[in-house]
Amino acid sequence: AISPASDGVGRRRRRVLMFPIPFQGHVTPMLQLADVLRSRAGLAVTVFHAPVNAPAAAEQSAAEEDYRFVTVGAGVAGEAAALMPTGGSGSDFAGALMRLDALLRAPFDDALRQALLADDEEEAAATCLVVDSNLRGVQEVAERRGVRTLALRTGGACCLVAYMAFPELCGKGVLPPLSRDQLQLDMPLDELPPLRLRDMMFSATTTHGTMATCLERLLDSARCSSGVILNTFDDLENSDLRKIANGLSVPVYAIGPLHKISIGQESSLLTQDQSCLEWLDKQEAESVLYVSFGSLASMDSQELLETAWGLVDSEIPFLWVIRPNSVQGSEQTCLPDGFEEATRGRGMVVSWAPQQDVLKHRAVGGFWTHNGWNSTLESICDGVPMICRPQFADQMINARYVQEVWKIGFELEGKLERRMIERAVRRLLCSEEGKEMRHRAKDLKNKATTCIEKGGSSNTAIDMLVNLIMSF
Numbered sequence: 001a002i003s004p005a006s007d008g009v010g011r012r013r014r015r016v017l018m019f020p021i022p023f024q025g026h027v028t029p030m031l032q033l034a035d036v037l038r039s040r041a042g043l044a045v046t047v048f049h050a051p052v053n054a055p056a057a058a059e060q061s062a063a064e065e066d067y068r069f070v071t072v073g074a075g076v077a078g079e080a081a082a083l084m085p086t087g088g089s090g091s092d093f094a095g096a097l098m099r100l101d102a103l104l105r106a107p108f109d110d111a112l113r114q115a116l117l118a119d120d121e122e123e124a125a126a127t128c129l130v131v132d133s134n135l136r137g138v139q140e141v142a143e144r145r146g147v148r149t150l151a152l153r154t155g156g157a158c159c160l161v162a163y164m165a166f167p168e169l170c171g172k173g174v175l176p177p178l179s180r181d182q183l184q185l186d187m188p189l190d191e192l193p194p195l196r197l198r199d200m201m202f203s204a205t206t207t208h209g210t211m212a213t214c215l216e217r218l219l220d221s222a223r224c225s226s227g228v229i230l231n232t233f234d235d236l237e238n239s240d241l242r243k244i245a246n247g248l249s250v251p252v253y254a255i256g257p258l259h260k261i262s263i264g265q266e267s268s269l270l271t272q273d274q275s276c277l278e279w280l281d282k283q284e285a286e287s288v289l290y291v292s293f294g295s296l297a298s299m300d301s302q303e304l305l306e307t308a309w310g311l312v313d314s315e316i317p318f319l320w321v322i323r324p325n326s327v328q329g330s331e332q333t334c335l336p337d338g339f340e341e342a343t344r345g346r347g348m349v350v351s352w353a354p355q356q357d358v359l360k361h362r363a364v365g366g367f368w369t370h371n372g373w374n375s376t377l378e379s380i381c382d383g384v385p386m387i388c389r390p391q392f393a394d395q396m397i398n399a400r401y402v403q404e405v406w407k408i409g410f411e412l413e414g415k416l417e418r419r420m421i422e423r424a425v426r427r428l429l430c431s432e433e434g435k436e437m438r439h440r441a442k443d444l445k446n447k448a449t450t451c452i453e454k455g456g457s458s459n460t461a462i463d464m465l466v467n468l469i470m471s472f
């Protein structure tokens, strides 16, 4: 381990405290950030985590002095587990997150007090808490104990800008929409081009009131922090990053793509099936469609059926991730009879893939995604164009940007049906238009590579973030 305790002036080593929310798309960037801070500045890290979906690294690196993992709320593990959304897009994520935040407050206060007490005897002193911006309650606990905070936004700048506009849209009576009429939902939002009204319909089951409170707390978490950290890069979201810095009046650090900077810490909550990489080795360059909808999105059995036959009928090689329990109403995923023979070796199905390795594999030519921010960013950074099938939360916003701003993919709208899938897959992988999208995606990949090099925007932002942490 690097030891800047010997900085010549006898300063103690610094420790950063972190608290992610227990979802794959949030744990991953937080642990990647931990790794970057440790390798870049020799900071020690303590990761506080909920008693559900504990990061695997919590066990693996128990012996590592640089990393410490602390379970918060072991006594309320049952309640926390009951709060975890199970029904994919049908779940009230915003409500669940706020209840989880409330549940973890008191146990976190205990854990933090102990960590600060131990501080005196430690070789590394706690400097600040990097908190997921969905944990405003946890952040308040830290504030009360005099600990500075930084807010990690695991979504894109495009999403935060939309969230910042939410109160104004409510004030103008644009939100909530008067009806769920399709024409109205497709209406462009003049305040937030290129978004449409329906891109702001974060979930079918969360009430408008819950959403408003959730976003208010999220924005509070950013405003009350000493800085907002975003997993994105300047060349990708320059104008939205400026809007955030102006609108929130706190320093903004665009330090992504984190997965291309961080080297350590396994963060996958599920076991990745590595055999698909060998299968990819046997495929031709840019010939394969990778299909995955992340860790939470789900489909019903009819959609599974249509997807299966759409992929087969496209005659394009595919690698398809079907997560356990991701098909509503059935614990076991039932692919249709005759599916396997019909693929004639052209398709592979796994329950969880090493996604970042898949996307950088030369054989992958397209990604059919739900547009979670991590998946979107990972695709961009490896120059892979997308078919977008967003379901909830920020996914619609990300998909709109993929289609309208970066022009590196298109949305698959409406009821899933095999013919439309077949057409969409061929459009992405075989058409001139698809080729142009791939070309633009490659251009963004080059920019993502440059921004993390010496003198690049993200590299510089990391230096500034480290300086800030060192100044606390």
Ligand code: UDP
Residues within 6 Å of the ligand: 023, 024, 025, 026, 028, 268, 272, 292, 293, 294, 295, 296, 297, 321, 351, 352, 353, 354, 355, 356, 371, 372, 373, 374, 375, 376, 378
């Ligand atoms: N992922 C993975 N294997 C898979 C599918 C997804 O490792 O088979 C990873 C992916 O690389 C990404 C994360 O899971 O880092 C999903 O995050 P995202 O924000 O895209 O979506 P969420 O799961 O939060 O909806």
